[in-house]
Amino acid sequence: MEPALTRRAARGQATSDAARRASFWLDSLAESGADPLRPRTALTANAWFDVCLIGGGLTALWTAYSLMRADPTLRVAVLEREIAGFGASGRNGGWCSALFPRSTASLERTHGREAAIAMRRAMIDTVDEVGRITAAEGIDCDFVRGGTVVFARSDAQRSAARAEVEESARYGVDRLEYWDERRVAERFDVSGADDRTPAAVYDPACARVHPAKLVRGLARAVERLGVAIFERTEVLDWSAGRVRFRALDGSGATGTVSARHVLVATEGYSPRLPRARRRILPIFSLMIATEPLPPEVWNRIGLTHGETFSDYRHLLVYGQRTADDRIAFGGRGARYHWASAVDPRFEQDDRVFAHLASTLRDLFPAVGDARITHRWGGPLGIARDWHPTVSYNPRTGVGFAGGYVGDGLSTTNLAGRTLADLVLGRTSELTALPWVQHRSPLWEPEPLRWVGANLGILGTGLADREERLTGRPSLIARAIGPLTGH
Template sequence: MTNSYRHLSFWLDALAASGSDDLVRRPALPGDSEVDVAIIGGGLTGLWTAYYLAKADPTLAIAVIEKHIAGFGASGRNGGWCSALFPASTASLERRHGRDAAIAMRRAMIATVDEVGAVAATEGIDCDFVKGGTLSLASGTVQLDAAKAEVQEAARYGVDAITLVDAPSGAGGSAAASFDPACARLQPARLVRGLARTVENLGATIYEGTEVLDWEPHRVSTTNGTVTAGTIVVATEGYGATPSKTHRSVLPLYSLMIATEPLSDELWQEIGLEHGQTFTDFRHLLVYGQRTADNRFAFGGRGARYHWGSSIRSNYDRVPRVFEHLRRTLGEIFPAAKDAAITHHWGGPLGVPRDWHATASFDPATGIATAGGYVGDGLSTTNLAGRTLRDLILRRDTELTRLPWANHRSPRWEPEPLRFLGANLGTVSMGIADVEERLTRRPSLAAKVMGPLTGH
């Protein structure tokens, strides 16, 4: 099994290539077991929950159950943004929960970025964490107006320290950008794999190569036996879209990425991005990127279609059309990188709730906790989920358990074929919106119509 998972992303491949992690599966569940807390999913949500529970009560017997290896899913494949972004906008949170609750959520998300960095430092997890902020590049009048609106919106709530700045010197066609300091660049596979080892050192057990077949209050059925537990945590995010219990709770939306060869220091000086900086722009079909610790571009975006019945398959991780779109788009944003060789292609599904509103929830009557619906903003939000679930499970009344996402319930997605038609229409509409704005130089009507359906 050595290195059998390295092909899943550049991040995992880099770990294997460096010799720092062989990516070999841990032992599977040996048979029936009884614990205090059983966690389904060995990604960041499950591991952060295990970490904070073990820290709060070292006597707890905690088992993490993972079908593949820790970090197999989005936790080992994402863009490496540890940001304060939440899938529902602050304005949307205010409309639903009120101004004070919306501001509390923003403060919690901003603080979470530093919390991740602090835990990584304390536990000796070398994940290339550098808090360099995010540049949202603005090309053309429509995008510049959007950047100014973002700065004004942040000022209205008085929490986010977003400002308007000059674009990097090598950003083709972009004269300005908004800058949000509340984001760190990191190597996500290093974080999730390091956190898994930390959790084990705290006394929790991680069973890999163990597929969960079903769960109910106080009972998890797997291919290797049954786990009985006082508390069950369902932490599967987009990969939880396929079981019959959850397939309408979250929609698996694919996001794909590329990585370039390492670029020279001279080329980076021309590009103008500093270490630790992440970047995006104001197009509607989302793109995102970072300058990696070894001087590559890691760049990703949407564009892959949703598959009927929330189907998830490994061949969906690679769509040549989308990879070519990403390569071309990176060259448009930073022309100096247009001839850089692409060394890695990868992707995977992220979890989208019907109202684009993430949650961390616990039902004391059943002992079942859930967290997810991050819509790609999970690298930091998973940490907040772990701390929120800790307090909910331990029956604590804290600032975290009073946040508006605690015990939030999203409506279910529509059955097929409505789900298939709506999800793919949304992706197509965002592409149309970008073309519309380039041609008309006015804000897109298509984007305005779709805005309420995407958490804005």
């Protein structure tokens, strides 16, 4: 093999190895032989397309899918720095849920009751839409709609649970159920934060998925429709009608994509681009996965396939029973880094991993000394007002979608369908939703951004401690609630 080809193959293998380290989900694809995670060809010359999508995650891929289904004559390109699904789309908790970062009450205050209800309906419908499309396209992503069980493990959490059920009933869209201590005890071996059995809230609008199978399968589906995906292609900057890039395949090639429509879909990695540096704040969420647990342990825990779980603490945790009987479990708590830095070193934090392992064993004692096989993390994107957006300027042809605050696995599908309508100039129920054309304020410059973000993370942890000490709903949480979309 020629030296240049040898070096290119080595770079491709390094990319694949980095992807395997990025999450259990991606590693499991390579381990099973289902997907070697080899990078697609980089873009190495100037090119012209109707639509250029920046980023190779679910937002870009769902947008490309919707555009091509609507108009197969379009020339659509996706530019990705690593491989499709390398970011949050291939690392998340695998909740295809109707969760939205802004509460329905908050949306009602800012957009009105009808708009808030329309947003809720759209999010609930999106869960089924993802299931429908993945089935139609033959994307086997372990999609099982089992709902979410959110445990209320203290009196303060029980108050929060009842309040959520009561508030949702005012809008008549969500179908939340309050499960009392007796019902929880009949099904689950879950500990309380006090001496009582927890209560819970059940939300049926959620499916368990394997996120890497979803995003990688969707990438193949859009390629079948004619979309060009260029990996190991770093976007340096963009403007109306132009995207500057650099190939990372060792060729050193740089160039420009000319496009009528430029759509930015980089979420937590947005601060790497000059034009988006203060638009999105990257916060790292970390995860662990256990070894497969035996049937007798699952019989004690009580979670069935398809069910996801959490509790009502303020410093968020989330988990699922995977198709191969592991627990994939994650949470917040990693600090924000100066100047919105995004670096692979921040994906490993022994303190947070230890906290996640102890929290999981505290929640489900039956986990016992099960081995933790994978530890990973990555950045999620937060807008200054915690309000996601789908925005498009028909005059410049530039669009943006993101700010999902970790609730993006299903929201990306809704964003992609909506962006497609906006690009094609179609007026629809989707383009009338309240997040369309929403413009969040920019994040403050440093050091205010660093201080504020880390105080917010500290505050949620302190709110949990306050509730453990007082047994009452946290005053700290109430104070920071308006800053977190509630």
